[in-house]
Amino acid sequence: MITIKEIAKAAGVSPSTVSNALNGKPNVSEKVRERIFALCEEMNYQPNPASKGLKSGKSKTLLFVFSDFDRQFYLQIIKGINQYANLRGYDLLVCSATSCSKFMHPSITCGSIILDRRIQNQFILQKASNAYPIISLDRPLLHQGAKSILLDNYSVMSELVEGLYQRGYRKFAFMAGVESTLDNQERYKATVDVLQSHNLKIAAEHHLHGDYTEQSGYQAAKILLLSNQLPEIVISANDDMAFGMLEAFEETGLRVPEDIAITGFDDEKPAEALGLTTISIPNFERGYLATQHLINCISGEGDFSPVIINASVKWRFGTIQKALTN
Amino acid sequence: MITIKEIAKAAGVSPSTVSNALNGKPNVSEKVRERIFALCEEMNYQPNPASKGLKSGKSKTLLFVFSDFDRQFYLQIIKGINQYANLRGYDLLVCSATSCSKFMHPSITCGSIILDRRIQNQFILQKASNAYPIISLDRPLLHQGAKSILLDNYSVMSELVEGLYQRGYRKFAFMAGVESTLDNQERYKATVDVLQSHNLKIAAEHHLHGDYTEQSGYQAAKILLLSNQLPEIVISANDDMAFGMLEAFEETGLRVPEDIAITGFDDEKPAEALGLTTISIPNFERGYLATQHLINCISGEGDFSPVIINASVKWRFGTIQKALTN
DNA sequence: TTGTAGGCGTTATCAA
DNA sequence: TTGATAACGCCTACAA
Numbered sequence: 306m307i308t309i310k311e312i313a314k315a316a317g318v319s320p321s322t323v324s325n326a327l328n329g330k331p332n333v334s335e336k337v338r339e340r341i342f343a344l345c346e347e348m349n350y351q352p353n354p355a356s357k358g359l360k361s362g363k364s365k366t367l368l369f370v371f372s373d374f375d376r377q378f379y380l381q382i383i384k385g386i387n388q389y390a391n392l393r394g395y396d397l398l399v400c401s402a403t404s405c406s407k408f409m410h411p412s413i414t415c416g417s418i419i420l421d422r423r424i425q426n427q428f429i430l431q432k433a434s435n436a437y438p439i440i441s442l443d444r445p446l447l448h449q450g451a452k453s454i455l456l457d458n459y460s461v462m463s464e465l466v467e468g469l470y471q472r473g474y475r476k477f478a479f480m481a482g483v484e485s486t487l488d489n490q491e492r493y494k495a496t497v498d499v500l501q502s503h504n505l506k507i508a509a510e511h512h513l514h515g516d517y518t519e520q521s522g523y524q525a526a527k528i529l530l531l532s533n534q535l536p537e538i539v540i541s542a543n544d545d546m547a548f549g550m551l552e553a554f555e556e557t558g559l560r561v562p563e564d565i566a567i568t569g570f571d572d573e574k575p576a577e578a579l580g581l582t583t584i585s586i587p588n589f590e591r592g593y594l595a596t597q598h599l600i601n602c603i604s605g606e607g608d609f610s611p612v613i614i615n616a617s618v619k620w621r622f623g624t625i626q627k628a629l630t631n
Numbered sequence: 632m633i634t635i636k637e638i639a640k641a642a643g644v645s646p647s648t649v650s651n652a653l654n655g656k657p658n659v660s661e662k663v664r665e666r667i668f669a670l671c672e673e674m675n676y677q678p679n680p681a682s683k684g685l686k687s688g689k690s691k692t693l694l695f696v697f698s699d700f701d702r703q704f705y706l707q708i709i710k711g712i713n714q715y716a717n718l719r720g721y722d723l724l725v726c727s728a729t730s731c732s733k734f735m736h737p738s739i740t741c742g743s744i745i746l747d748r749r750i751q752n753q754f755i756l757q758k759a760s761n762a763y764p765i766i767s768l769d770r771p772l773l774h775q776g777a778k779s780i781l782l783d784n785y786s787v788m789s790e791l792v793e794g795l796y797q798r799g800y801r802k803f804a805f806m807a808g809v810e811s812t813l814d815n816q817e818r819y820k821a822t823v824d825v826l827q828s829h830n831l832k833i834a835a836e837h838h839l840h841g842d843y844t845e846q847s848g849y850q851a852a853k854i855l856l857l858s859n860q861l862p863e864i865v866i867s868a869n870d871d872m873a874f875g876m877l878e879a880f881e882e883t884g885l886r887v888p889e890d891i892a893i894t895g896f897d898d899e900k901p902a903e904a905l906g907l908t909t910i911s912i913p914n915f916e917r918g919y920l921a922t923q924h925l926i927n928c929i930s931g932e933g934d935f936s937p938v939i940i941n942a943s944v945k946w947r948f949g950t951i952q953k954a955l956t957n
Numbered sequence: 958t959t960g961t962a963g964g965c966g967t968t969a970t971c972a973a
Numbered sequence: 974t975t976g977a978t979a980a981c982g983c984c985t986a987c988a989a
Contacts, residue, residue: 306688306737308982319960324984334958349757355681355738356982359965366730374710377703377900384700387727396730401713404692404722411632412681412966413739431675574703578904634966645976650968658974682966685981738982 307350315344327352358412365395367599368414371421372401375518376545377573378588379420382442385592386418393600411437416599418442418592422486438602438609440595443488445611452602453611454595458488461584461616462495462540465568468618469538470503473629474566478511478536480525480546492542492570511536515546522549530557535565538625544569544576544583551579551624566625580623586616633676641670653678684738691721693925694740697747698727701844702871703899704914705746708768711918712744719926737763742929744768744921748812764928764935766921769814771937778928779937780921784814787910787942788821788866791894794944795864796829799955800892804837804862806851806872818868818896837862841872848875856883861891864951870895870902870909877905877950892951906949912942 309327313320318337326333326341333341344350358364367390371379383399390397400408402423409417409432419429420442433439433450445453466477479496482489500506510532515521522541526549529535541547547569554561561567569576569583576583591614601607635653639646644663652659652667659667670676684690693716697705709725716723726734728749735743735758745755746768759765759776771779792803805822808815826832836858841847848871855861856879867873873895880887887893895902895909902909917940927933 306982309984310982320982321961321984322959325959328984332958337958351732351736353685353738353982354733354736355684356965357984358681359679359685359967359982360984374706374713377706380700380703380706387700387729391729396733397726398734399725400723403713403717406677407680407722408724410677410680412679573900575901575904578901632966635968636966646966647968647977648975650966651975654968660974663974679966682981683968685966685983686968688981 307348308353312341312344312348312350315348316341364411364413364415366414367395367397367596368405368408368417369397369399370402370405370417370419370424372423378571378586381588382420382592385589386596389593389596395600416603418595418599422483438599440599442591442595445487449609452598452609454591454598455611455613456586457613457615458491459495461618462492463499465584465618466496466499466540469568469625470499472627474538475505476537477505477507478513478529478539479507480513480515480522480539480541480550482515482517482542482546489542496540510534517543517545519545519549522546523553526550526553538566538568541567541569544571544573544581547581548575562624562626568625572619580621582621582625583619584616585619587614633674634679638667638670638674638676641674642667688737690737690739690741692740693721693723693922694731694734694743695723695725696728696731696743696745696750698749704897704912707914708746708918711915712922715919715922721926742925744925764925766925768917768921771813775935778924778935780917780924781937781939782912783939783941784817785821787944788818789825791910791944792822792825792866795951796825798953800864801831802863803831803833804839804855804865805833806839806841806848806865806867806876808841808843808868808872815868822866836860843869843871845871845875848872849879852876852879864892864894867893867895870897870899870907873907874901888950888952894951898945906947908947908951909945910942911945913940
């Protein structure tokens with residue numbers, strides 16, 4: 306690996322002069338500067354980022370942490386993060402929970418954005434500080450150095466369920482994701498509350514349990530189909546489980562939406578093709594926004610109060626009926 | 632940031648002893664080792680990875696580079712990479728073309744996997760060496776330090792087109808992606824060759840031009856629809872463009888597959904829901920495989936000869952007919 | 958305008 | 974079994 310020293314030797318100057326030239330310091334003559342630049346080009350010099358970070362402790366690199374490679378929308382978030390980061394002259398690294406601890410270090414990165422259920426609150430609080438701010442998506446935290454960006458699950462889910470009620474649906478099932486997650490809890494509570502406001506409730510056997518994966522939706526549907534009391538509609542806590550359920554319905558010969566209707570949450574790509582009514586989260590935008598907040602925090606501007614963002618219902622009529630008339 | 636020195640002070644030993652203890656060197660007494668570990672825990676010590684890389688030059692971290700955040704299958708590749716890397720005790724970092732040069736440095740990462748059209752051959756050849764191996768996906772390179780993993784586009788595309796011919800299709804159009812890419816060239820050549828073997832050819836106005844994006848497919852379809860000579864079937868060089876075309880067909884009221892049929896390439900998620908016949912690339916597997924080869928190269932085992940992998944046709948009948956009977 | 962010297966956190970070497 | 978010292982590559986005073 307070629308270093309600043311070798312450039313210095315080749316240029317017949319001292320290492321510090323090379324460093325100064327490369328960093329645009331004014332105390333280098335035009336002639337020398339040019340010679341140094343030419344040599345760096347020629348010898349293909351690459352500054353060692355590790356050494357750089359050592360002394361200064363600054364890195365201009367952000368970190369995004371996630372571990373769920375089966376959820377396509379993460380790419381959109383990354384896209385948003387990357388775009389804004391580049392705009393502000395920051396680089397982006399991405400890693401998974403397994404190794405993030407190593408990279409959440411001021412010598413490598415200067416702040417993180419985390420959207421990862423596998424990571425503990427405790428861990429984030431330990432890492433976060435004014436000097437190393439962390440934006441946590443979908444996870445409420447109150448702590449200096451940690452800022453939460455949360456989705457208003459409750460409102461949008463209420464809107465969806467109310468809309469379904471207006472269209473005539475009365476017998477609801479709820480397909481739950483990981484029950485310990487706030488996401489799932491809020492989506493569930495909204496559903497229950499709206500139904501309650503119309504004096505409806507979800508039958509015990511219509512409360513289905515999954516873990517957000519397509520497979521868990523498939524299995525839950527298979528179990529549901531054993532009962533002879535089908536709901537009119539299933540509210541799924543996310544799209545993937547809805548996809549799994551649809552597959553099971555199709556296998557069984559159930560007609561959707563005539564025999565059973567279903568809605569999702571996330572608006573993943575296949576939802577469009579399937580005509581699935583679902584809820585669209587502005588993923589690119591929240592990545593972008595998160596990065597904005599992160600860089601502000603890094604620059605010492607910006608506070609750590611939580612931010613709430615909105616999702617919107619995407620009405621489609623492949624898996625629900627426009628209006629029920631029975 | 633808490634350093635090895637402060638641990639040393641707290642433990643009443645020298646920094647080198649702490650370092651030795653932490654790195655499992657045998658020359659540390661059990662007592663001292665325990666004390667040091669306890670203190671590290673207590674004081675929440677995090678080793679500075681930058682300094683580590685400085686001295687040793689080794690990092691046990693791999694890098695994956697890509698820039699196309701709109702193609703969902705990248706997540707599957709990353710999943711494969713991550714899984715095998717973890718298995719072998721390596722960490723994974725991901726970044727985009729914009730900033731990869733910085734991270735492709737022995738002090739940060741010890742090798743890369745690249746799948747990114749935005750990166751020049753030249754650049755890869757410059758970076759790659761025995762000491763810093765690079766696996767390049769979908770890009771043939773012959774160079775010490777650079778190993779190519781290529782998809783056999785030609786065979787699988789031939790199989791697809793031959794199958795369509797057998798089903799009775801005769802009037803073909805080809806929806807091209809970025810023409811300068813090898814992928815597109817091979818897919819095109821396979822199509823043309825199979826047709827030629829049956830004394831068929833693609834009419835000039837049925838050679839459509841796109842750039843692999845959904846939008847470009849949509850536009851190409853709109854243009855195609857102006858002509859009054861529709862093909863029976865469009866071979867699209869990838870799924871995204873096929874999705875765009877399908878949208879245009881639907882808007883125009885064309886029935887698929889009766890009025891016009893279409894196939895894709897990639898087997899992206901929505902293909903299933905649409906019943907699109909397409910070609911499935913084992914993405915998880917090639918990420919896994921690439922990592923296997925990379926780590927072998929890093930360890931000094933393993934050579935730099937190219938590897939060819941196979942894709943398979945996914946026959947579905949939502950967008951083509953089982954057999955044409957006219 | 959240029960060069961010298963010290964230090965960032967860690968590890969390797971060698972001496973105690 | 975431990976500790977002192979130098980070194981990794983770069984940057985920043987400060988001296989020349």
